[in-house]
Amino acid sequence: MQLSGAAALQLASQVALGLLLIGMVLAVIRLIRGPNLGDRILALDMIGVLAVGFIGGVAVLTGFSLYIDIAIALALVSFLATVALARYLMSRAARRNRESGR
Numbered sequence: 447m448q449l450s451g452a453a454a455l456q457l458a459s460q461v462a463l464g465l466l467l468i469g470m471v472l473a474v475i476r477l478i479r480g481p482n483l484g485d486r487i488l489a490l491d492m493i494g495v496l497a498v499g500f501i502g503g504v505a506v507l508t509g510f511s512l513y514i515d516i517a518i519a520l521a522l523v524s525f526l527a528t529v530a531l532a533r534y535l536m537s538r539a540a541r542r543n544r545e546s547g548r
Contacts, residue, residue, distance in 0.1 A: 455506070456507065459503055459506050459507040460507070462499075462503050463500060463503045463504070463507070466496050466499050466500045466503060467500070469492075469496050470493060470496045470497070470500070473489050473492040473493045473496060474489075474493065476488075476489040476492075477489035477490060477493065483535060484535060487528065487531045487532065487535065490527070490528070490531070491524065491528040494520065494521070494523075494524025494525075494527070494528070495521075495524070497520060497524075498517045498520050498521045498524070501513050501516055501517040501520065502514065502517050505517070
């Protein structure tokens with residue numbers, strides 16, 4: 447059986463979306479289970495990256511290029527949220543070290 451180019455692209459997009467969805471479910475499980483705040487921040491960042499990939503896959507599957515703009519905006523917001531949470535985690539650790547050093 448030989449696939450045409452469009453059928454192969456559609457099949458590959460559907461497989462990629464399925465794999466991204468499985469990865470997102472696993473990242474949500476890590477977000478819920480923890481065990482600490484650093485793991486949760488990393489899981490949240492991973493969910494953002496997977497969501498950008500998922501939106502990109504939907505853009506390829508549907509041919510609607512506006513989804514690419516949405517993916518870019520989500521990537522920017524996700525990056526900024528990760529940086530803000532990491533800075534919070536660092537300031538919290540520094541405060542804890544100052545308090546224990548007294």
